[in-house]
Amino acid sequence: MPEKFKFEQEYLFRTSSKVLNSMVMTPSGLSEWFADDVNIKDDIYTFYWNGSEEVARLISKKANDHIKFQWLEDEEEGLDTYVEIRFKVDPMTKAVVLHLTSFAEKDEMEEIQLYWESTIEELRRVIGA
Secondary structure, X not given: OOOEEEEEEEEEEOOOHHHHHHHHHXXXXXXXXXXXXXXXXXXXXXXXXXXXXXXXXXXXXXXXXXXXXXEHHHHHOOOOOOEEEEEEEOOOOOOEEEEEEEEEEXXXXXXXXXXXXXXXXXXXXXXXX
């Protein structure tokens, strides 16, 4: 089983945490920028992209703070990996800082970085930030 490495990045948004919260914490918000569609049943999130699906388990979630989930495939392999989107308002600038944590295999690191850059740009476009 290949080892996965942590990827962390911060993004600045000129929007309210309330707007970002609705885009990150709800299935309808996530389906506007992260996936084509998102279904949630209990703590299981099913993400749909171009006819394929990925399933994740919610690890933790706190309104106006963070959401953290783990892909079931990684969970089944016993990997200590997750995707976490954490955000907070910078007290000086009033901008919202989104901190993203994800994991990828070493040879996929550049690809995952490009993926997140384009995904976060889509989030910016959708909310106008």
